[in-house]
Amino acid sequence: MFKKIAVAFDESPEAERAFRSALDLATLVAGEIYLITVIENQPAYMSYVSAVAPEVPLLLKNQKRAFYEDLHNKARAMAEQAGISLRSELIEGDEIDALLQGIDRLLPELLVVGLRREPGGFSRYLGGTAHQLALHAKCDVLGVR
Structure with missing residues (x-):
């Protein structure tokens, strides 16, 4: 149950x-965390x-x-304090494409993403990064508000 958890960070x-x-x-769940950060x-x-x-x-x-x-x-210090193994990766490129490449490489069971409301409510109509990741990631996605 979600032992390998990736976070878009x-x-x-x-x-x-x-x-x-x-x-x-x-x-x-005694899992491990993988942080993925994109340098756009x-x-x-x-x-x-x-x-x-x-x-x-x-x-x-x-x-x-x-x-x-x-x-x-x-983040690693916080994870160590909680007794959780944390690995991290910096990837260069387009935000969504790079995150999806990282997910394809790591093969997590769960991707955790932060949800944000765009000013003016545009995300309701266009879908943001979290929506794109939920559509294309090859793992379950948890959106956190």
């Missing part, structure tokens, strides 16, 4: 709630920035990687 409050729920569940591709306008200051895109990417590594280390 970033700095958002929704992802933190998803992680805490996954941690609670892993504690109950830089926006197209960064090509203009790199023309003027070629070092800036790499600097920003490295800062983002260091930020997420620190976030993962904090």
